[in-house]
Amino acid sequence: MGRSELKKEGESLLRVEDLSKSFGGVLAVDGVSFELPSGQLLGIIGPNGSGKTTLVNLITGFIKPDRGRVIYSGNDITGWPPYKIVTLGIARTFQMVKPFYQLPAYKNLIIPLCSPRVKAMAGGKYGERDAVALDLLEEVGFERDSYVSYKVASSLPQGYLKRLELAKAIALRPDLIILDELFSGLSLAEVASIVPIIEKLRFQGKTMIMIEHRLKELFRIADRVMVLNYGQKIAEGSAKEVMESEEVKNAYLGSEE
């Protein structure tokens, strides 16, 4: 399978084909296919346990699929280890935040800044990493020059940890950013303060996937929405189309009474 052949099949940055994964008897992701054109923001929604996080893990290489393919920017990345996938330009956040708890917030960003991708992109001049880290923290809403940036991650409140999680992904200078429930556990005000950050990323031309339970906020920024239920894609389209689908109504009514 030649690279060029894959590339000319369309302008999609990411193409997922018939992706499947089961854990024991549970079909966590069941034959999901979709395409994501460059620059778009795709929202993925679905009831608890519908396979959203598993789908992210399959795309980013944290789990190997039983079946199906993931094609990113013309490369078949199915089964690649996570670090290689990052090097191609896909960054993700974790639903359960995973900071380096023992390190100060800004030091958390030094680790992604050490990745081969960032080193290659930044070229030779790369002395001021602490400054870059502090800039990134400011970008995601840490107050400039506040002591919070220097506090150990284990002492930060959830709102800051989520921002830090986002900063760790942005630090990789990715083309595709996958955010797994970035808004969960945040107050309305906190969500409102993060939305402009995401809009700014889109303005910079980043392609994004956002998994969310906070539908209202998601629908405002998503170009397209995909709905998962029991591992299967049950709907895809604009926010309005999706919410009018009978199947989606049933899925949500069925699981969230």
Added chain:
Amino acid sequence: MEKRKERIDRGIKARSEDIFALSSYREMLYLLVPRAIPVVGLLFLAPFLSPYWREIFISTSVYALLAISWDLLISAGLVSLGQSLFYGIGSYVAGSLNHYYSLPPILTIPIATVAGGIICTIVLLPVLRLRGIYFAMVTLVVPLMFSRLVEATRILGGTEGLTGLTPFPSPWVSLYVIEIAVLVTLFGFRRLMGSDWGLIVKGINDNDRSVMSAGLNIHWYKAQVVFLGASVGCFAGAFGTHLDMFAGMPGFALDYSIMPIAAAVVGGAGSFAGPLLGAFILVPLSEILRSLGALRIVFYGMFLVIFVVGLPEGIFRFLQRKYHQFERWVEVS
């Protein structure tokens, strides 16, 4: 009236954190003294010891190297119960090069350090994916397997081992070789852990999935950690082999696995200086207790428990805290 202990950083510490902030001899000394202690202790104390204690000083240093190596592995979250693997491999590589090819110690020791490090890394490579207790179990079993292999196949001298190996030219040479090695390892590893590489290694211990999602190959970093740790252990083994003029199955003995862990725990893991300090407390202590005969283990065990319960942070961290902070009692209203 209730009272509470308050700990305050000495002003000098905050200011001298950045080396450029040094402005007086006093601050320079403040930084220099803790670093000078191991140098002076290791290089200049030994001449004042009796030959008997000098020997113990040397074997303590061998254990100290194994303990520092253990500390490097633990900083990446790798729990090693088999430091004797490193000691044994280093010992056999140096021993065979000397025995079969008549290479002198000046060649066998460096070769054993590097080649042994590579061998141990390759042996442990398949289990680097394992975490916590699973990795630990394997490291416990592998040295036992090696020693049984030697016994069963009668290779490398079998149960007799390789005897009559070339000794060091003089006790002073052996003394300074090992002490310099300890110092280089101590300061080298401390430096390394302060670099980006060290940050990534600590990150792997803290949260390996996060390091993976940062675009770094954690297995590659773990392999490097194992190689460095194993090389230091192999150096200790190669050195010990020429010291004893013997390479054999005892190189894989449990002693070389247990003592380094005890030293690291007593001294305080995560600083390299702690395990060094721990070794210099525990090994001589065990020597002093030798006169107690059968009761030795009882007293030794009691000491261990007292240290671990009384100072869970380890002796090194305790001393470090005392050095950098002063304490006072304040009233709580």
